[in-house]
Amino acid sequence: MTRYALITGASSGIGLAMAEALARRGRDLILVARQRDRLESIAIELTQRFGVEVLFRACDLGEPLRLSGFLLELEEGERQIDLLVNCAGIGTCGPFLGQDWMTEQDLIEVNILALTRICHAVGNSMALQGGGQILNVASTAAFKPGPWMSTYHASKAYVLHFSEALRVELKKCAIKVSVLCPGPTRTGFFARAQMHEQHLTHDKHLMSPEEVALYAVRALDKNTAIIIPGRRNRWLAALPRLGSRWLVRTLAGRTNKAYCPR
Incomplete structure (x- = not known):
């Protein structure tokens, strides 16, 4: 029976880069994201380039009923998933009380609830079939509180x-x-x-999604527990453990506030 790698958030960014990196290795894929047209074009391209089978499903993971339908489809299908990559995620920036609540709820639904529910469903299937591998995508934000991006940082701490x-x-x-x-x-x-991205996108230390994905798939081969691509990022993840909690949250707040909408 053919086994597949299931990737959420596969239409862009790290999710798309992971799909390409795994397809390059000959992995058959199931891609999940909100944009059906985008997924279809990605599936066609990866199939043509690497000769793998690429299935896709348009699903808004922030809507519980649609997620339930997708998971039921997986459960009733005959395709086995031996690698789950949870890349789907949302971020917000700005004072918590000034955020639109529906946007915050969507972040919690996608970053926490959907990820957890997919791990539960696919994890049970993996246990029945004798094993598998799960990669959840958090962030270096998981290692510290993040004023002005409070919900995002907290959601990634949960994932970690x-x-x-x-x-x-x-x-x-x-x-x-x-x-x-x-x-x-x-x-x-x-x-x-909605962050001010001019300085961020021109930062020479920023990695590309392709670099992150390549590092990640190599680390998966080694069964690494916590995968932090880039020496600078590993230092940033370690620093919060060295300073006082007051200093960590104060510095994180100043950094985040500088990039938030005025």
């Missing part, structure tokens, strides 16, 4: 801790769990979060 816990729990099921914590990356994230 949840993934580390699953790694211990699911080892007995032969399911390997890793968490990817990239630093700021040249994607459309800044624009979607």
